[in-house]
Amino acid sequence: MQIYQRTLQRPVECTGIGLHSGKRVNMCLRPAAPDTGVMFKRTDLPGAPLVPADVHHVVDTSLCTTVGEGEATVSTIEHLLSALAGVGVDNVLVELDAGEVPIMDGSAAPFVFLIKNAGLTVQSRLRQFYKVKREVTIEDNGRRISVAPSERPRVDFTIEFDHPLIRRQRIALDFDEGTFEREISRARTFGFLSDLRRLRENNLALGGSLENAVVVDDYRVLNDDGLRFPDEFVRHKVLDFIGDLALVGRPVLGTFSCHKSGHALNNRLFRKFLEDPQAWQLVTPGVEAEAAAAAREAEAVLDQVATA
Numbered sequence: 001m002q003i004y005q006r007t008l009q010r011p012v013e014c015t016g017i018g019l020h021s022g023k024r025v026n027m028c029l030r031p032a033a034p035d036t037g038v039m040f041k042r043t044d045l046p047g048a049p050l051v052p053a054d055v056h057h058v059v060d061t062s063l064c065t066t067v068g069e070g071e072a073t074v075s076t077i078e079h080l081l082s083a084l085a086g087v088g089v090d091n092v093l094v095e096l097d098a099g100e101v102p103i104m105d106g107s108a109a110p111f112v113f114l115i116k117n118a119g120l121t122v123q124s125r126l127r128q129f130y131k132v133k134r135e136v137t138i139e140d141n142g143r144r145i146s147v148a149p150s151e152r153p154r155v156d157f158t159i160e161f162d163h164p165l166i167r168r169q170r171i172a173l174d175f176d177e178g179t180f181e182r183e184i185s186r187a188r189t190f191g192f193l194s195d196l197r198r199l200r201e202n203n204l205a206l207g208g209s210l211e212n213a214v215v216v217d218d219y220r221v222l223n224d225d226g227l228r229f230p231d232e233f234v235r236h237k238v239l240d241f242i243g244d245l246a247l248v249g250r251p252v253l254g255t256f257s258c259h260k261s262g263h264a265l266n267n268r269l270f271r272k273f274l275e276d277p278q279a280w281q282l283v284t285p286g287v288e289a290e291a292a293a294a295a296r297e298a299e300a301v302l303d304q305v306a307t308a
Contacts, residue, residue: 003286009119016102022206034125061263078243083111086180106188132254169234187235
């Protein structure tokens with residue numbers, strides 16, 4: 001378990017387009033001090049305002065997750081946040097010259113690549129975790145999401161679509177080192193051709209294409225390269241979920257069970273969880289590990305004295 005906070009070794013930049021705006025976006029990830037968390041900076045706005053990546057700053061969840069502070073907003077943040085959380089980056093400043101994170105290829109893999117190019121550095125501050133103490137649940141119109149106590153992060157996610165290529169898909173994963181990059185990071189966002197037409201008529205998904213999304217018509221996947229996983233659809237939902245979960249601000253030691261959940265329901269659960277002080281406890285595994293190591297060292301010294 002990663003017990004110390006981490007940030008980037010050096011800044012790293014990329015350029016892409018916004019999924020909904022269709023506009024060019026320049027983004028730079030910069031190292032940040034311990035306990036900063038993830039902070040967005042709108043360099044295109046007067047004063048370059050900062051927007052915290054925080055569950056209480058979520059202002060819209062209709063088609064993606066959007067955070068805001070005053071007049072400044074940043075949308076489609078979930079894939080980047082998922083990559084940062086999946087690789088284990090606690091503190092970073094994200095500079096953007098637009099109000100949307102670039103969509104890249106529709107997955108988190110390009111962001112993982114960027115983070116690895118920047119390199120990671122271990123900071124002197126220990127991580128704190130939310131340890132789940134009792135179950136918290138949200139249900140709404142056949143959708144359900146809950147978190148329950150467990151000793152390690154775990155996600156059990158089920159989706160259901162009335163489409164012959166999807167139907168019901170389920171995946172359950174324990175998130176150990178490497179799980180995110182191996183099992184989740186490459187899963188792309190997906191959409192239906194009929195919905196894409198409707199969205200564009202409303203000036204949305206203007207940057208969407210077969211280059212950055214899996215698109216299906218009534219019977220087949222339209223992308224020439226097909227699917228990256230047989231169950232890529234549910235894996236991408238887990239990717240989105242991890243990005244939304246990052247807005248809690250600390251890793252969560254618990255099991256999340258999700259049935260047909262999305263950005264809105266995710267956010268409702270996280271807020272309910274944080275607002276219930278009986279549902280969680282802040283723990284610092286590093287302190288416990290250091291105490292255990294000190295106890296072992298003291299015991300070894302006593303054994304040496306006893307046998308002298």
